[in-house]
Structures are given as C-alpha cells and as structure tokens.
Amino acid sequence: MDIAAKLDDIGKPAWIGLMVVGFILFWPIGLAILAFLIWSGRMGCWKRGHMSEFRKARGRWYGPCGGGRYSSGNSAFDEYRAETLRRLEDEQKEFMDFLDRLRQAKDRAEFEQFMAERRDRPQGPAPEAPEPQPRA
DSSP states (O other): OOHHHHHHHHOHHHHHHHHHHHHHHOHHHHHHHHHHHHHHTTTOGGGGTTTHHHHHHHHHHBOTTSOSBOOOSOHHHHHHHHHHHHHHHHHHHHHHHHHHHHHHHHHHHHHHHHHHHHHHSOOSOOOOOOOOOOOO
16 A cells, blocks of 8 residues: 555545645655645545535525625515625725825825924024033
8 A cells, every 4th residue: 555545544634744744844845745635636625525515505696716796596685785785885985085085184284284393493504502511
C-alpha cells in the first residue's frame, strides 16, 4: 500500500498534518502537497456529492459562483426584495454623500483656522531667546 492510500484511509486530518509539516520543513514541499490535494480533489467534499443539496438550495438565491440573485419562485416577494434592495442602496449612497460633505466642511474649517493663525503671527524674523547671564 502506498503512502497516499494510507493517508486516504486516515482521512483529511492526515493530509492537512502532512501539508503543515511540509510547510514547516521547507515551504515548497508544503506548497506541492497543497497543489496535489487541490488537483486530486482530496479536499473537496463536493466531489463525493455531500454538498449537492446545499448547492441546490444556494443556487436558488445566488448564481453558481455566488453572483446575481435568482428568482425565489414568488414574484411578489421578488419584487419586494428588489425594491427593498434598491431603497437600501439609495440610502447608502445618500449617507456616503452626507459623509463626504461633512469631511469637506471639516477640512474647510481646519484650513480656514490654519490661514487665520498664519495671518495673525508676526511676519518678521523669529525673536531670539536672550542669552543666559553668568552667575556670580
């Protein structure tokens, strides 16, 4: 029996342990083991059909890659969901615009304060500190 078959008998923890040890000893070994696990499908439970029900349920709401939403089968609910999402996106945009205006007002106030302080300070050379007098 070869090493891969022995590790398959033990299960995923053995493969993960071997990969961690490979990374500890010399990182290219760990990387090679990780590539082998991905390539061979030993780490994917969907290869054996365990995830098929989850993927079917998820596929109703999301695309195959988690992208756009699909229909729930109830057009009234789909319309409500779309309207709610549209309203939330509009509120988020309004809030982000408000934050931008708030930042601009704060920046403007800080700049005006800086300019006022700059205007108020004397324009001549900086006053020199008096020299210390020797003590008797």
